[in-house]
Amino acid sequence: MDITIHASFLPHDDPDASLAFFRDALGFEVRMDVGYEGMRWITVGPAGQPGTSIVLYPPAATPGITDEESRTIAEMMAKGTFASLLLATPDLDSAFERLQSGDTEIVQEPVDQPYGVRDCAVRDPAGNLIRIQQQP
Secondary structure, eight states: OOOOOOEEEEEOSOHHHHHIIIIIISOOEEEEEEEETTEEEEEEEOTTOTTOEEEEEOGGGSTTOOHHHHHHHHHHHHHTOSOEEEEEESOHHHHHHHHHTTTOEEEEEEEEOTTSOEEEEEEOTTOOEEEEEEOO
């Protein structure tokens, strides 16, 4: 069986701020930017990897979500506990320097972890935890 990851979904609460982070700070390409009924779904992805995307979506558009669930999701997003993403780069220090030069919320500077990886952590504008690992 030949299966790949085509797209993952990451919530946002401010499409313009999320777009600026993923496009400008991380250097991702914008693949689609779709608006519907006052909401936006923005598909981004790394240059040179057209088959891998992240869909930044408004959690309020989730079918069947209750008001209480919507409030819980908003609270968890604000704390950075609702969603996360793990990225990789061949040059972690350069990537971190680029992120640090902007308005990115730094959670952890690059460090060699005891479990064998070197990584850092930041939050996107929605509060999602973004970890970036150094590729071997």
